Structure formats: structure tokens, C-alpha cells
Amino acid sequence: MSQKDSFSARAIRAGYNSADHFNSVNPPIYQTASFDLIDIDRTRRLWTGAEAGGIYSRVGNPTGGILEARIAELEGGQAAVALSSGMAAMTYTLLLLGQGGGNIVSGSSLYGAAMLNLLKFLPNYGITTKFVEDRNDPSAYEKLIDDNTKAIYLESISNPNIELYDIDAISAIAHKHNVPVVVDNTVATPYLYRPFEHGADIVIYSATKEINGHGNTIAGLVVEKGGFPYDEKKFPQFYTKEWKMRDLQDNKRTPAEFIPGAPLIASLKIFFTEFFGGALGSFESYMVLQGLSTLTVRLDKKIQTTRKIVDYLDSRSDVEFVRYPYARGNKYKELADRDFPLGPGALLSFGFTGSREQEGIFIKSLNNFSYHVNIGDVRSLITNPPENTHCELEHEYHVLADIPANLIRLSIGLEDPEDLIADLEQAFDKAKKG
Ligand SMILES: Cc1ncc(COP(=O)(O)O)c(C=O)c1O
Structure with a gap:
């Protein structure tokens, strides 16, 4: 080669x-x-x-x-x-x-x-x-x-x-x-x-x-x-x-x-x-x-989908913040433009607004996001890092790492963005009803 x-x-x-x-x-x-x-x-x-x-x-x-x-x-x-x-x-x-x-x-x-x-x-x-x-x-x-x-x-x-x-x-x-x-x-x-x-x-x-x-x-x-x-x-x-x-x-x-x-x-x-x-x-x-042989096609699609999910979350007034370089007002946009010409990946996180119970209903109501700790799958995945991937760190380190209690992480998979957005929408609705 x-x-x-x-x-x-x-x-x-x-x-x-x-x-x-x-x-x-x-x-x-x-x-x-x-x-x-x-x-x-x-x-x-x-x-x-x-x-x-x-x-x-x-x-x-x-x-x-x-x-x-x-x-x-x-x-x-x-x-x-x-x-x-x-x-x-x-x-x-x-x-x-x-x-x-x-x-x-x-x-x-x-x-x-x-x-x-x-x-x-x-x-x-x-x-x-x-x-x-x-x-x-x-x-x-x-x-x-x-x-x-x-x-x-x-x-x-x-x-x-x-x-x-x-x-x-x-x-x-x-x-x-x-x-x-x-x-x-x-x-x-x-x-x-x-x-x-x-x-x-x-x-x-x-x-x-x-x-x-x-x-x-x-x-x-x-x-x-x-x-x-x-x-x-x-x-x-x-x-x-x-x-x-x-x-x-x-x-x-x-x-x-x-x-x-x-x-x-x-x-x-x-x-x-x-x-x-x-x-x-x-x-x-x-x-x-x-x-590895299909990495490029997977990431190309996932990045496009991620941008759509980010825009969708940004448009919701009940989402406290969205973390992705191309989310509204994100301070890493300039670095992403400079260093990541193909896009800054297919992982994002956001702040859920609502009680812990509502967050539980939201996660449980999703059909196209599996709830587990992995990332980078063909499936879309969701997790709440403070209670699993980062739960072994004491509170002071959550503060140091800037991981608030309402943080939710999404790893975007290969489903079509319309399916994922519809799924998030119905889960937000169910969580709101409590
Ligand atoms: C960024 C990052 N680095 C390293 C690891 C550890 O990898 P592994 O689970 O393959 O040991 C993980 C696992 O979640 C990760 O997300």
C-alpha cells in the first residue's frame, strides 16, 4: 500500500x-x-x-x-x-x-x-x-x-x-x-x-x-x-x-x-x-x-446524524445544555473547524431537565437507544455517566471533570436520524407526563 x-x-x-x-x-x-x-x-x-x-x-x-x-x-x-x-x-x-x-x-x-x-x-x-x-x-x-x-x-x-x-x-x-x-x-x-x-x-x-x-x-x-x-x-x-x-x-x-x-x-x-x-x-x-474496514462509511453517516441530533436537542427549551463542538455556543467549534475537518465524532452529551424519576422514564422509554456503558457501536446508545461510567469517582472529581448529575451521553449509531429524533421526542413526552 x-x-x-x-x-x-x-x-x-x-x-x-x-x-x-x-x-x-x-x-x-x-x-x-x-x-x-x-x-x-x-x-x-x-x-x-x-x-x-x-x-x-x-x-x-x-x-x-x-x-x-x-x-x-x-x-x-x-x-x-x-x-x-x-x-x-x-x-x-x-x-x-x-x-x-x-x-x-x-x-x-x-x-x-x-x-x-x-x-x-x-x-x-x-x-x-x-x-x-x-x-x-x-x-x-x-x-x-x-x-x-x-x-x-x-x-x-x-x-x-x-x-x-x-x-x-x-x-x-x-x-x-x-x-x-x-x-x-x-x-x-x-x-x-x-x-x-x-x-x-x-x-x-x-x-x-x-x-x-x-x-x-x-x-x-x-x-x-x-x-x-x-x-x-x-x-x-x-x-x-x-x-x-x-x-x-x-x-x-x-x-x-x-x-x-x-x-x-x-x-x-x-x-x-x-x-x-x-x-x-x-x-x-x-x-x-x-x-476497521468499514470505519470510514460508518463514521461519515454517524457524524451527519449526530449533527441532526445536536440541532434537535439544541431546539428543545427543556434541554439544559448540549455538549458537542457544533452545539449552540460551544467553545470547541473553532478547534473542531481547525483540527477535525471530517467532523468531531459521533458522541455527544446533554443536560436533562427534570427529576431523577423522569430521567429514568426517559431512558426506559427509548426504543432505538440501548442503555449501556459502551460507545462506538452500530446501535445508538445512551447512558447517564454520573451513575455508571463515572460513578466510582467521588463527587469532587465529578466537579473537576465537569460531570453534572443530570448529564446524559449519547453514542450515535447507524440508524437513520429521523428514527432517532422521533424516538427521543416520544421519550421526552413520556418523561414529561411522569
Ligand atoms: C475514551 C476511552 N478510553 C479507554 C477506554 C477503556 O477501554 P476498554 O473498555 O477497551 O478497556 C474507554 C472505555 O469506555 C473509553 O471510553
């Missing part, structure tokens, strides 16, 4: 050559725990990376390898690793960058478990987080960076507030201090936004969401742009010569030598999947590859 091919063409074919797989048109599902090593010389070549091939599926599988190559190409990155969930992608990445202890500087509008991870779990391993006061002000990130800052962490389209950030400006500041920028690009996908083109260094995904797009698989991805000048004192893990990364002549190598330019992915592949497990299974890899 060539970079000149359209995104759609590359989403279907990149990273796969059927001639390497018995001319199978579809990437095969390599459903096996282990692979024949053949002979002792080949074994040595496999272990030193001199020959590519399967060894054991805990540490990687050829179906996952196709997905890794495809996402790295779509993202414009050097290398990628496919993991068993989006949370594995986040936690592995930050545990590795924060090895030996350190801090993360983060925006505070994040998926609930991601925020809880930063607040309560990673500190157990010596990695703390400083949340910026004004996450829309790039200079606020600079104020919190210190000698022990190991990463800046952001969501490109935040869940559930649909906030956008000037990642170009934030990355420029981070790079002044030699700090890598990690972006969770789950809601945007590389079709709508490619963080590396805006200065980010590492992209993570919950591929469970829009990339797979069918609500039937849990998966995560990490992609490294390549070439970040990791400081040797701050990140010695990327400069340590390892026997486990030796070459065919038994010379120990550093992660930076093992996959030139992508030491983070080298370390995740060689150490994290080896010791934590969590490489993405072959069936899940296949499902994500299949979903």
Missing part, C-alpha cells in the same frame, strides 16, 4: 499481503496457543527477532500482527502493539513510561476508569497524576511539568464532555521539557484525527469502540510515532542493554535498538506481554480488522 492511497483503501488492506497467508482474502484467525519452531536454528532466529514468526500467543499472534501493522500505517506511526483492552493499553503505557516512579500531567475530562486509574491505581506503583486547573489552556500544562514528569496524558475528544484540546500547542510545550505526549484517540479514531500530525508521541485506543464499531469485542492498541528523544536519565529503561533483546550474535540490545525508533513498543512487546500477558487474541484481532 502507498501513503497516496485513501484512508478507506488503507483501512481495508494495509499491513496484509495475502500471498503470505495461503492467498486467503481475509486475514486468517491463527487460533493456536503455540507455533512449531521447526528446528533449533530457526528457534534462535525467532528469539532474536532475526526472523518474524509466531512463538506463543501470549506474547503475540500473526492475526494481531496484521492489526498492529495496519493501525501503525493508518496512524502514521513506527510500530504498534495490540492488547486485550483499552485499559491495558493505557495502564501498560503509563507503567512503562513511569517506571521507577514519576508523575503524569493530565487533563481531567477523561473516561471514568482512566481517571480512577490515574487517581487511585497507578499511585500504588509510584506514578502520581497532577490534573491541570484549566485543561483548555496549554500554558497550564507547563506550570505542572517538573523534572520527574514522565508524560502528558489527554483524550483527543474527551468522554463524556466532548472537549477538544490544542494538542499542537500542548505538545510543543511538552517537548520543550522533553516530556512525551500520550493521547487516547478512542472517540476520534485515526480517520478523524491523527495525533502524531499534531505533535503527540504515543497514541492509545480502546479498539472496543469505534475502530471495531460493532459492540462485540474488547481490544486495545498502542502506537508509537517513533523518534521521540527519550532522555537517558529520565527513561533509563529504553537504554538498558538486555539479554532478552539480544541479536543473532548474542549482543545484548536496548529496546531502542530492538525496534529502531520505537523503544516503547519494543518494551511492551518483549516485557509487558511476556510478564503480564494481555496480547490481543487472534479472534479479537480478526474482529477489529473486520470492523
